[in-house]
Amino acid sequence: MQKESQSDYYVPAEDSFFLADFLENKQGKSVLDIGTGSGIIAKILSKNFPLVVATDINISALRKAHETVDNCICCNAADALRYSFDLIVCNLPYLPSDELLDPAVDGLHDGVDIPSMIIKSASNLIEKNGKLIFLTSSLADYDILIQLCQSIGFDTNIAAKKKLFYEELMIIECTKN
Numbered sequence: 463m464q465k466e467s468q469s470d471y472y473v474p475a476e477d478s479f480f481l482a483d484f485l486e487n488k489q490g491k492s493v494l495d496i497g498t499g500s501g502i503i504a505k506i507l508s509k510n511f512p513l514v515v516a517t518d519i520n521i522s523a524l525r526k527a528h529e530t531v532d533n534c535i536c537c538n539a540a541d542a543l544r545y546s547f548d549l550i551v552c553n554l555p556y557l558p559s560d561e562l563l564d565p566a567v568d569g570l571h572d573g574v575d576i577p578s579m580i581i582k583s584a585s586n587l588i589e590k591n592g593k594l595i596f597l598t599s600s601l602a603d604y605d606i607l608i609q610l611c612q613s614i615g616f617d618t619n620i621a622a623k624k625k626l627f628y629e630e631l632m633i634i635e636c637t638k639n
């Protein structure tokens with residue numbers, strides 16, 4: 463994950479492709495992609511899910527995503543939604559930062575403040591035995607995110623890891639009790 467300045471939305475990078483590959487064969491009825499950016503993840507999920515909803519706080523990102531994804535909603539995390547999904551996914555902004563200068567990548571303190579807020583927003587919209595799958599990194603204090611998920615009723619599992627030159631990407635799979 464790198465700071466972007468060329469585009470007005472997050473251009474898919476290693477993290478996006480890693481999560482997209484992991485999710486490619488998942489199947490279900492309904493999925494929510496929080497922080498959809500260009501819509502890369504939502505588009506892949508639309509092969510196997512009849513209902514795909516995508517949110518982002520960046521309207522330019524949603525305009526791009528809407529080229530391939532029907533249900534795009536501009537809101538914070540999942541705050542505008544009242545629905546039970548069987549899967550919620552998110553490529554979280556996880557870089558530790560003092561300020562929220564680039565919402566596509568800045569996660570604030572230890573890279574967990576923004577992710578924690580997004581996880582809490584998502585947690586009530588997941589069916590029993592449904593899943594929350596998110597991407598984070600060794601650059602963030604990801605143990606805090608795992609503990610948060612456990613404390614709000616999820617079983618957790620580090621489902622995949624990918625070493626890059628300067629960090630290790632991690633996909634965390636959480637199942638609602």
Ligand SMILES: C[S@@+](CC[C@H](N)C(=O)[O-])C[C@H]1O[C@@H](n2cnc3c(N)ncnc32)[C@H](O)[C@@H]1O
Pocket residue numbers: 463472473474475477478479481496497498499500501502503517518519520523537538539540553554555565566567576580
């Ligand atoms: C790392 S980018 C991932 C984009 C895309 N999912 C991908 O994998 O390429 C994180 C995305 O989350 C969005 N985002 C950041 N904070 C958000 C929030 N509070 N609510 C919704 N979306 C948010 C950003 O605008 C950005 O598009």
